[in-house]
Amino acid sequence: MNKSFSVFLLIASTGYFLSCDHELDFNIDRQLEDSLNTSSASGTYQSYIMPEGNDYSLLPNQDVKNPVTQAKVELGRMLFCETGLALENKYPDSKSAYSCSSCHVSSRGFTAGRFQGIADGAIGFGESGELRSKNPVYTADEVDAQGARPLPIMNLTYITNALWAGSFGSFHVNIGTESVWNQDTLLAINFKGLEGLEANNARALAVHRQVINKAVTDSLGYTALFDAAFPEIPINERYTRITGSFAIAAYFRTILTNQAPFQKWLKGEKSAMTEQQKRGALLFFGKVGCADCHNSPSLNSSPHQFFSLGVKNLYQSGFEVFRTGPNDARNLGRGGFTGRVADNHKFKVPQLYNLRDVGFYFHGSSKRSLREVVEYFNTGVPENPEIPLSQISSFIHPLGMTPQEMDDLTEFLANGLFDPSMDRYIPAFVMSGNCFPDNDILSRIEMGCN
Numbered sequence: 001m002n003k004s005f006s007v008f009l010l011i012a013s014t015g016y017f018l019s020c021d022h023e024l025d026f027n028i029d030r031q032l033e034d035s036l037n038t039s040s041a042s043g044t045y046q047s048y049i050m051p052e053g054n055d056y057s058l059l060p061n062q063d064v065k066n067p068v069t070q071a072k073v074e075l076g077r078m079l080f081c082e083t084g085l086a087l088e089n090k091y092p093d094s095k096s097a098y099s100c101s102s103c104h105v106s107s108r109g110f111t112a113g114r115f116q117g118i119a120d121g122a123i124g125f126g127e128s129g130e131l132r133s134k135n136p137v138y139t140a141d142e143v144d145a146q147g148a149r150p151l152p153i154m155n156l157t158y159i160t161n162a163l164w165a166g167s168f169g170s171f172h173v174n175i176g177t178e179s180v181w182n183q184d185t186l187l188a189i190n191f192k193g194l195e196g197l198e199a200n201n202a203r204a205l206a207v208h209r210q211v212i213n214k215a216v217t218d219s220l221g222y223t224a225l226f227d228a229a230f231p232e233i234p235i236n237e238r239y240t241r242i243t244g245s246f247a248i249a250a251y252f253r254t255i256l257t258n259q260a261p262f263q264k265w266l267k268g269e270k271s272a273m274t275e276q277q278k279r280g281a282l283l284f285f286g287k288v289g290c291a292d293c294h295n296s297p298s299l300n301s302s303p304h305q306f307f308s309l310g311v312k313n314l315y316q317s318g319f320e321v322f323r324t325g326p327n328d329a330r331n332l333g334r335g336g337f338t339g340r341v342a343d344n345h346k347f348k349v350p351q352l353y354n355l356r357d358v359g360f361y362f363h364g365s366s367k368r369s370l371r372e373v374v375e376y377f378n379t380g381v382p383e384n385p386e387i388p389l390s391q392i393s394s395f396i397h398p399l400g401m402t403p404q405e406m407d408d409l410t411e412f413l414a415n416g417l418f419d420p421s422m423d424r425y426i427p428a429f430v431m432s433g434n435c436f437p438d439n440d441i442l443s444r445i446e447m448g449c450n
Contacts, residue, residue, distance in 0.1 A: 033045050035281075040295075050298070052258065056068040076251025079248055081101045083430070083432065083439035085211055093135055094122075097443075098120060109355055110422070115319045116321050117150040123440045123442045143323065144208055144209060148364065154351070159304070160304060161304055163200060165347070166196075166334060168187075169195055172304065186207065202242055226239050261415065307346055310345075311363070311382075315331075316366070353418070356370065374413070377395075
């Protein structure tokens with residue numbers, strides 16, 4: 001065989017194999033588009049595309065009483081991280097020492113970085129919240145600790161009713177639950193006719209012992225920002241937890257994971273996802289049936305749905321937890337809010353982006369990795385013996401995935417849905433000049449903030 005013919009065969013062979021690879025990529029992309037078209041409520045995969053966070057007109061579920069504006073977003077961004085609002089602390093050690101972002105750390109998927117969030121009554125931070133612990137000055141009953149793993153505050157424009165039980169918000173799934181809104185003073189905010197984010201944020205500022213009034217906004221330098229955000233609100237009502245909650249809600253609606261590989265793929269950049277991530281997406285939207293529940297652009301459920309997955313509650317996790325236990329009504333999920341036995345142990349279908357670095361999964365932090373979550377669903381055996389089998393969702397059954405398929409699905413969840421630059425939503429400073437997300441002495445040392 002002469003040399004030139006050998007070169008020709010080499011080029012031809014290489015071209016052939018490149019064509020096969022291209023055909024393989026094209027086929028899997030086409031299969032994925034078809035699968036997404038089938039699973040989408042609108043019949044097109046493009047309905048899974050998130051808008052840009054600054055395109056306010058495209059952000060769904062806005063409260064008619066609180067349309068998103070740039071001034072509100074900028075104010076909300078600051079208030080979210082402002083440790084200077086922590087003024088109803090139990091002991092002096094925690095004055096101006098924590099913020100909303102203490103339990104929603106951007107580098108940990110806007111969750112706490114640990115199994116349970118603690119605001120007032122905690123010290124330390126570590127690298128991303130993992131070393132936060134109870135301040136010895138506080139008793140276990142005095143700390144401000146959450147009864148379930150904190151949900152991430154991203155892609156919240158796709159939620160209508162807040163928290164794992166969907167307790168907050170006057171409309172949507174809470175229509176018809178008015179009889180239980182007076183069960184405590186916090187839920188009574190639902191009578192104000194607010195969407196879930198606005199109602200929950202007002203509750204959260206009170207529960208987490210944060211203060212907003214004219215004296216505070218003057219001392220911290222926020223008065224002008226409130227004036228710009230709420231010029232239509234009378235001055236005697238302008239500087240309150242309610243307006244603060246409105247600003248934070250507007251900010252929350254703009255935090256979108258729209259730079260994740262899957263989002264780029266949806267917008268036409270087919271090389272943004274690896275072949276393994278595409279295989280995992282095919283399982284998610286096809287064979288495994290994840291999209292039967294996770295069907296919105298954020299991959300939560302639309303409308304909101306609640307299911308019992310048979311997982312353990314936070315007090316059963318094996319971690320040292322505070323202010324929760326066997327008699328905590330929050331363990332009943334939706335049923336703890338509605339009082340309906342049929343709702344017991346049912347929790348909201350959460351969004352699925354940026355879970356890779358969260359480190360704790362399900363409402364009770366019973367799993368430590370996304371692979372463990374995938375294995376739990378694949379096995380389909382409930383882990384919490386205290387939940388009656390009659391309450392367990394029919395979605396909990398063996399799925400029959402192979403180890404390779406579990407690897408592929410995990411890769412899609414971990415990296416295909418991971419937006420790497422969520423710090424773009426965090427301010428460079430807050431008006432008080434304090435450190436954040438935490439401002440106690442130990443946190444400042446660990447964060448290198450003075």
